[in-house]
Amino acid sequence: MTHIERQSPRPAMPERFDEEFDIIVAGAGGVGLAAALFARWLGNNVLVLEKADAPGGTTQKAAFWYWVPNNEPMRALGIEDRREDCLRYMARLSRPEQYDPDHPRFGMSEWEYEAYEAIYDNASVATELLANKGALEYRHCAAVPDYWAEIPEDKAPTGRVLLPKDACETMSDGGKVAIRTMLAAAARDGIGVRTAHRVQRVVQDARGRVIGVVATRADGGHIALKARKGVIFATGGFTHNVEMRKNHLSAPVLGGCAARTNEGDFVHIGAAVGAELRNMNYAWMCPIVLEKALQQDPGLIGTFSPSGDSMIYVDKNGRRVTNEKLAYNESAQAFFQWDPAKCEYPNLVLIAVWDRRSQEHSASDEYGRFIVPPGADAAHVISGRTLEELAAAIGARMAQYSSVIGGMRTSEDFAANLRATIARFNGFARAGKDLDFRRGERPVELLFNGPTAATPSAPNPTMYPISDEGPYYAALLTGGNLDTKGGPATNARGQVVDRMGEPIPGLYGAGNCVASASARAYWAGGATLGPFLAFAYLAANAAHREPVN
């Protein structure tokens, strides 16, 4: 990790600006590129500065589902998605402890409720504009359910998800497609994108208005750029800033899938000019392969699909502790359970165990799967001819990492417990009912089940008895970030606000670099990018309306 340059509370004005633009956008991920396009289409002269050597950010790793309430194809199909219902759904999941169905804002703060309104009112408008301008055309994933499709508050359980039109059948390259098409539109429409330019700070005039940025180039040189109307930050979260992870997240997260350059720069830059910080304790989460996270693999993809029907997760004692098929954000929470008597995180590492059936029918080298086919990178896979051999190999592998996982080791009775756990799971699989964790009972669990053997089958498609005969396989998993959710707060126009709730003139933010009002919720697939496009649109429009300085 490299630190942002130290700043005095009010850095001196540069002697002169090297260049001028109407609007400067920091960060060339999906949100920054969308904001730049929206601002350009309003007639502004726009520059994008990107810290990495190439544009794309975390977005280019994404499947790029985008969750767009009351979207155009829903309307065309006559699928009703009423504003009040959609806001209720968002509120119910974001802060369940505050949710009040009879309250005018469903128990949410004004800030949260206005953000939900902004999403509902603008995500579809933003999406249509991007599509009509040929920057991001989409197809409708009409059958994809929300992640809580079964709760009574979800009145439009399917239909809100869109995907870039040219994404492949497995949907794993949507982010690459979106970045490619938005970059092409940026080039076509005259937006400059400068890579290897890290924004270090904003420049304010005497009245506190943000009028430019100072950035560092790859050669270490500084450049000062004037923004006549405003600066929009879209610089991602703080997943790869270890200190910030430790100080702000409520869980011991060991890594994540965000772009390696997402180090929380805007938290420092925004705080230095008085921005209010919110929801620093939340992240978009996913189980990840422990070893890939510790190796800081830049290609790390989360385990979105916990594939394999004859597959279970067990703890260091060889016991199941969770429903393996939960949607990724919820599944990740199991790793951070706290044992108050032992003062430890007993599940910080869980072990996925599977047999030959899942190996042969559920393997894929696509998109973060831990069951990989022959020829794929299988360094994380542990194997044994018998359960006892597998247990010994798991113990040895885990011991290699004990210094970074709180000294965690497999227990002495791990192999015996694993055998008993498998016997119990196999009974559930034969009956089709998981009496311990209700695996496979919710629509979202079927969505992410992944491919399984067609025959023989069992009554519950997510569970099949684990074989009495080896070989057996395992992988160490932990909970990780896709990226973080906290940062400077913005209002419903995308303006960054100070600690008194007043907009900091000329300063805007969207995407994972600013606070998300979703708090602990992951409403559905695409619940980051759909709402972010709404805020990119709002920020660009508000910046466009700023007086020229």
Ligand SMILES: Cc1cc2nc3c(=O)[nH]c(=O)nc-3n(C[C@H](O)[C@H](O)[C@H](O)COP(=O)(O)OP(=O)(O)OC[C@H]3O[C@@H](n4cnc5c(N)ncnc54)[C@H](O)[C@@H]3O)c2cc1C
């Ligand atoms: C594997 C994977 C799959 C996902 N799938 C989905 C999905 O299908 N749907 C969905 O909604 N979400 C998905 N997500 C989450 C989604 O990718 C992110 O929430 C979203 O892409 C964030 O966009 P962003 O533009 O805010 O940040 P990013 O795309 O991370 O872009 C931030 C950019 O800012 C740059 N930057 C950082 N600091 C500076 C600085 N100081 N100056 C200049 N530039 C800077 C970074 O280098 C980076 O390029 C997925 C995430 C992962 C990891």
